[in-house]
Amino acid sequence: MNDYQSGQLMLPFFSRADFAEPSVFLPENLLREARRQLNLDDGLVPRVCLLDPDGDILDYLQHQDRVARSRSWACYHTTLWETEVDGTAVGIVAGVVGSSFAVLVAEQLFASGCSLLISITSSGEIAEVMPATSMILIDRALRGEGTSHAYLPPAADVRINEARAARLGSSLNYSGSPVIRGASWTTDAPFRETTSALMIAREAGALVVEMEAAALYAFAEARGQDVICFAHVTNSMAVAGADFEKGPTNGAVQALEMLAAIIRNRDEVGQSGT
Numbered sequence: 001m002n003d004y005q006s007g008q009l010m011l012p013f014f015s016r017a018d019f020a021e022p023s024v025f026l027p028e029n030l031l032r033e034a035r036r037q038l039n040l041d042d043g044l045v046p047r048v049c050l051l052d053p054d055g056d057i058l059d060y061l062q063h064q065d066r067v068a069r070s071r072s073w074a075c076y077h078t079t080l081w082e083t084e085v086d087g088t089a090v091g092i093v094a095g096v097v098g099s100s101f102a103v104l105v106a107e108q109l110f111a112s113g114c115s116l117l118i119s120i121t122s123s124g125e126i127a128e129v130m131p132a133t134s135m136i137l138i139d140r141a142l143r144g145e146g147t148s149h150a151y152l153p154p155a156a157d158v159r160i161n162e163a164r165a166a167r168l169g170s171s172l173n174y175s176g177s178p179v180i181r182g183a184s185w186t187t188d189a190p191f192r193e194t195t196s197a198l199m200i201a202r203e204a205g206a207l208v209v210e211m212e213a214a215a216l217y218a219f220a221e222a223r224g225q226d227v228i229c230f231a232h233v234t235n236s237m238a239v240a241g242a243d244f245e246k247g248p249t250n251g252a253v254q255a256l257e258m259l260a261a262i263i264r265n266r267d268e269v270g271q272s273g274t
Helices: 028-038 056-063 099-111 162-172 195-203 213-222 250-267
Strands: 048-052 082-087 090-095 117-123 137-144 155-161 177-186 206-210 225-236
Touching: 028 099, 048 056, 048 155, 048 250, 056 090, 082 117, 082 137, 082 250, 090 155, 090 225, 090 250, 099 117, 099 137, 099 213, 117 213, 117 250, 137 162, 137 195, 137 213, 137 250, 155 162, 162 250, 177 213, 177 225, 206 213, 206 225, 225 250
Parallel strands: 048 090, 048 117, 117 225, 137 177, 177 206
Antiparallel strands: 082 090, 117 206, 137 155, 137 225
């Protein structure tokens, strides 16, 4: 009787060593079958795409009548909306919460023509003093989820491409909405954010806790793709009242201004990605 049949946990399976081995299941093949079954034409998504887990940015743009549903996005699980930011076409996928879902969508976006993916997620405050509704450019994510471990060998954290972070520089610190650069803790289990776990994350340098960055950065490093993750500080785990406030327009205008700054920066340095 093997470890699976005996019901025992087979730890070597969770300590993978097959990082250089290609996957049998490919995003291109999933998209091909989705197009066939959903009768969709071939088409590319915008080169710049945004993951909007909370959906507040999309809601704002829909109320402004500034988005149109993509007619070629062949994902079974999501809808892609297209808008224009600072003269550039941008694709938006809302409701993508959690590391495995985020990477599932990211794989398909890059297989569909995306060359820069930006994630703007809400997050819980870990650092003892944080400016209200501030934005964090996540430059390092503690790997407290499972998806990153399928893309990269074991390590405590995963980092943004440093060349990309350095080029962003002060361009994100537009008037009135400074962006803080720092670390996050990525978790798969938000309702297991215990005092002990939060203390460990704080001691490791995390400013906030969120649910996608470590997996997205691991995917980006493994696949050589361009991904930038931001955390919007919105709560302190609801331990008191008046929590989960994102500021005016639920942070949508703030996020769109930041997105415009990224696009301008990208235009200045060219379309090379990393």
